[in-house]
Amino acid sequence: MASLKVPSLGDYIREQREHAQVSLRQLAKNAGVSNPYLSQIERGLKKPSAEILAQIAKGLRISAETLYVRAGILEDRGTTSDVVGAVLADAAIDDRQKRVLLDIYESFRSEHQSATGRRTAKKATTKKSVAKAAASKRPAAKKTTKKTTTKRSSS
Numbered sequence: 001m002a003s004l005k006v007p008s009l010g011d012y013i014r015e016q017r018e019h020a021q022v023s024l025r026q027l028a029k030n031a032g033v034s035n036p037y038l039s040q041i042e043r044g045l046k047k048p049s050a051e052i053l054a055q056i057a058k059g060l061r062i063s064a065e066t067l068y069v070r071a072g073i074l075e076d077r078g079t080t081s082d083v084v085g086a087v088l089a090d091a092a093i094d095d096r097q098k099r100v101l102l103d104i105y106e107s108f109r110s111e112h113q114s115a116t117g118r119r120t121a122k123k124a125t126t127k128k129s130v131a132k133a134a135a136s137k138r139p140a141a142k143k144t145t146k147k148t149t150t151k152r153s154s155s
Contacts, residue, residue, distance in 0.1 A: 009048075050073055053071055061098070
């Protein structure tokens, strides 16, 4: 069985930095960490705290959750990080487009969670609604009306 190469946290941060076309110095400045410290993180010599990871994620304009999962701080929630990872890894779109896609994705997830919560509360009324809808679709007795037309006189 072939093994999959799973990049380390540092490798992942470097990949994201290079995709964003940001230098090590620029990212260090944006993240509020020292240049040597960020270099050590990328090389796997230092393990950053959750706070530092959040700052790096902000500097890269990516989800802090993704970095937390890579660092082993959070458990992988499955499809969410797959989607987030795929969007972040796509070199064909720029950072702004990635952020917009991820924002839309998160709004859809939130909407779905709220809708799921509402559905369980509405289960009791669902049968009544279905019965009412079925009753309203029954054909009504036809009424015949006679149309009357008036003739206008021309002046």
